[in-house]
Amino acid sequence: MPRFDRYMLGQLMVVFGFFSLVLVLIYWINAAVRLFDQLIADGQGAATIVELILLSLPGVIRLALPISAFAASVYVTNRMTQDSELVVMQATGFGPWRMARPVLYFGLVVAVLMSALTHLLVPLSTTALNVRQAEIAQNITARILTAGQFIEPTDGITLYIRAITPEGEMQDVFLSDLRDPGTEVTYTARRAYLVRDGGDTQLVMLDGMAQSLRVADTRLFVTEFADFSYNIGGLLQITPRTDRTSREVMTIDLLRPTAALEAETGRTAAELVAEGHDRIGQALLGTVAALLGFAALITGSFSRFGLWPRIVGAVVLIIAVKALETVGMNAARTTPQMWFAAYLAVAAGFAVVTVLLMVAGRPYLFHRKPAAGVVA
Numbered sequence: 001m002p003r004f005d006r007y008m009l010g011q012l013m014v015v016f017g018f019f020s021l022v023l024v025l026i027y028w029i030n031a032a033v034r035l036f037d038q039l040i041a042d043g044q045g046a047a048t049i050v051e052l053i054l055l056s057l058p059g060v061i062r063l064a065l066p067i068s069a070f071a072a073s074v075y076v077t078n079r080m081t082q083d084s085e086l087v088v089m090q091a092t093g094f095g096p097w098r099m100a101r102p103v104l105y106f107g108l109v110v111a112v113l114m115s116a117l118t119h120l121l122v123p124l125s126t127t128a129l130n131v132r133q134a135e136i137a138q139n140i141t142a143r144i145l146t147a148g149q150f151i152e153p154t155d156g157i158t159l160y161i162r163a164i165t166p167e168g169e170m171q172d173v174f175l176s177d178l179r180d181p182g183t184e185v186t187y188t189a190r191r192a193y194l195v196r197d198g199g200d201t202q203l204v205m206l207d208g209m210a211q212s213l214r215v216a217d218t219r220l221f222v223t224e225f226a227d228f229s230y231n232i233g234g235l236l237q238i239t240p241r242t243d244r245t246s247r248e249v250m251t252i253d254l255l256r257p258t259a260a261l262e263a264e265t266g267r268t269a270a271e272l273v274a275e276g277h278d279r280i281g282q283a284l285l286g287t288v289a290a291l292l293g294f295a296a297l298i299t300g301s302f303s304r305f306g307l308w309p310r311i312v313g314a315v316v317l318i319i320a321v322k323a324l325e326t327v328g329m330n331a332a333r334t335t336p337q338m339w340f341a342a343y344l345a346v347a348a349g350f351a352v353v354t355v356l357l358m359v360a361g362r363p364y365l366f367h368r369k370p371a372a373g374v375v376a
Contacts, residue, residue: 008102016072023064055129058121066286069110073293096360103294107287114283119251127248184213203232274332277342288349295356321349
């Protein structure tokens with residue numbers, strides 16, 4: 001690789017790494033705070049919180065990399081222009097297409113990283129994250145049993161346990177059920193245990209009493225029992241995890257959807273095919289973003305205002321490309337035969353880059369012609 005290509009590629013990679021780190025931290029912290037609040041509320045420990053936050057990281061990186069590639073390309077091109085480095089290269093005979101070569105190399109590196117994320121790491125991490133969250137949800141009924149505190153697992157239910165022994169025996173249990181407006185039921189028991197019964201969790205109370213107050217005539221009915229089972233698992237209405245989401249499915253399976261996969265994910269064949277091609281397009285958009293940032297800044301003549309107008313123009317162009325991505329995806333989801341619409345943004349992006357580089361190779365287009373009768 002020629003020295004100029006190595007130099008510019010190195011500059012792009014360093015800045016790309018910096019912007020990626022900053023953006024990933026911003027996105028990640030925002031997502032982690034929401035997840036942290038939810039897990040703390042569920043009583044999870046630090047190890048579980050760290051595990052789930054790490055599993056969400058690949059999805060965050062996938063969002064940040066294209067933006068980082070665009071920002072790095074704009075920043076490096078602007079700095080090298082201000083330092084006259086690109087001007088010197090143009091004076092030695094380098095045209096816009098030649099100077100764009102290291103940017104293309106950089107874009108291909110970003111595309112490879114994006115491909116690894118979209119086709120492998122994100123589906124695997126999403127599967128692991130969903131499985132772990134399902135396991136936590138299945139065990140949540142055990143965590144709501146906290147000694148010495150009044151707990152309301154759902155509206156109308158109040159639970160209190162004085163103490164829990166190391167063997168799991170609960171002592172002096174109080175359970176109030178006010179969900180039926182016509183009857184208020186209060187259970188008390190000296191001892192209780194949690195027992196798994198199929199997919200439910202039963203609270204088995206021993207040596208207790210049930211007091212039912214009929215609200216209409218304020219009559220109280222008292223029943224003593226030696227043992228009594230109360231379905232505490234049904235309080236939270238936990239749905240067991242049986243199916244995958246489309247984000248967990250590998251790209252090769254999305255591109256060849258079956259009836260079973262449609263039923264499992266709840267998505268149509270067109271939607272699955274569109275998502276598979278969107279993953280491929282996401283990787284290519286990393287290359288488009290890098291080239292677009294470079295091409296937009298080298299187009300045009302010298303300006304006393306610097307490159308800020310071109311930077312604003314580059315931002316507008318990348319927003320337009322992202323808008324086309326939404327339009328293309330909406331069209332691709334209509335029918336499997338419209339899968340090529342998922343690449344609308346990629347095709348438009350490369351077309352814009354081509355036009356900008358062609359214009360940049362003809363600087364005379366920006367020179368004003370002298371008025372008639374005026375000597376140049």
